[in-house]
Amino acid sequence: MRVGRGLLAGVVAAHADAIYLVDERLAHLLPASAAKRVLIEANETRKSLEAMPDVILKLRELGANRSTHIVSIGGGVLQDIATFAASVYMRGLKWTYMPTTLLGMADSCIGGKSSINVLGYKNLVGNFYPPVEVVIDIDFIRSLDAEQVIGGLNEAVKICYARGAQSFADYLADGPVWPLPPEIAQRLLTRSLTTKKWFIEIDEFDRKERLLLNYGHTFGHALEAATQFGVSHGVAVGLGMLVAIDFAKRGAHLTPAGTAQADALARHVEAMTDIVVESGVRWPRVDLAAVLQKFDNDKKHNSEFYRVVVPVRDGELELISIPRTDATRAALRTSYEAIFAQLGIDSAAQSSAA
Incomplete structure (x- = not known):
């Protein structure tokens, strides 16, 4: 893995014969020598099982064979594809x-892992197939707006919080801000990726410790899917962390020390969310019944229990099982409603009949 500035030209020079899978909005940045291109509209619809045959056939049309090297340039959607x-x-x-x-760079x-949507359900299928090289060119950050940067910072703080109190404190000391200067971006990316590397090395295939990195995702994915991805992934993860904290506090999962630790994370995420709103992003109207239905169908649950990552005890994260009962669903609804009300997200009109 390489992290630096001005690295795109070197990658293209090293892979002149590669096929490039590229976010169509970035095509103008590629030199003419990167001639074999598959331009992809980077949205959740394209990151679906239904859209995969089109990508595969385009590779075939460009003459891809077993010795072909692929270079993917884009965010998380391009990575998954x-x-x-x-x-x-x-x-x-x-x-x-x-x-x-920044979300792709930091996390x-x-x-x-690939995570592919199926018929509107978020990340229902996928596999593990890592690239032979990851090259992070910090210069791309200059093209990102506040929502995109904050989304990436939400994933970065999630990783560091999952590792423990000291890692979380060190992350905050690095000074995550908007706008994000290159020197701070370098520190944050190095910390986030080094921390995630620890999770991958001890649990490559998501069996135990790495599952903690789903923090915020189960709650957030439901919001993404219910709004037809009108709430972007990184922002939804931030809101998901807030819902998880509220749920843990109401369920008495936390000691006083744990409440203080979780509240520190909540304050940070809320401050980041305020930046998104101040930048001009407007919340879509949310059908809370649809959110709860998407939550109910998340692939991480089983037939008897919901499986969610929440802060427990002194603030550390844990994957817990909670029974799929009406009482649990009412508690989940209460936590979503509390966070939506706090952030000014309109969910009452559509959820009143649910």
């Missing part, structure tokens, strides 16, 4: 990933 397509095309092609969003670029 490239991971999946490279893994199944002729049983696997080598590939390089250049993340262009998803390492770990090798």
